[in-house]
Amino acid sequence: MTGSRATLHNIARQSIRMAAATTVFGVLAACGDETISGYADPDATYVLSELGGAAFPARATIAFPAKGKVTGSAPCNTFNATQSVPYPWVDIGPVAATRRACPDLDAERR
Incomplete structure (x- = not known):
């Protein structure tokens, strides 16, 4: 050239x-902007109604009562943990849970 x-x-x-x-x-x-600064409604409790496409036969819940906190219940036991990312993402830290036996323990193990 x-x-x-x-x-x-x-x-x-x-x-x-x-x-x-x-x-x-x-x-x-x-x-x-995808920045999420809010957390789940502290008064809301989410109830598991279906697992793997089938109705869940027992009661299991999860709630986010305060920033960074997670609590819940399974058919026999309860748990609490830390939540390190803002809702709607879930990144649960160390979990503290009860270890009770009850008639619905099979449902809890699902």
Whole structure:
């Protein structure tokens, strides 16, 4: 290529790169913010009604009573734990649970 053609070629390449970069940044800027700062309703208790597509025959619950806290009950036992990420994600830390036996223990083991 001659000098002027090489320069035009380089300018065209740079223009394409700039347009591509501008497009990428424009698309990223248009994305919504996914920051979640809230937690689940502290007064809500979620009840397990189905497990693996079948009705769950006993009562099992989970609640998020305060920021960073998780509590719940299974047919025989109760538990509490820490929640390290904001709702609706669930990342439960160390769990403290009771270890009682009862007639519904088979349902709890499911």
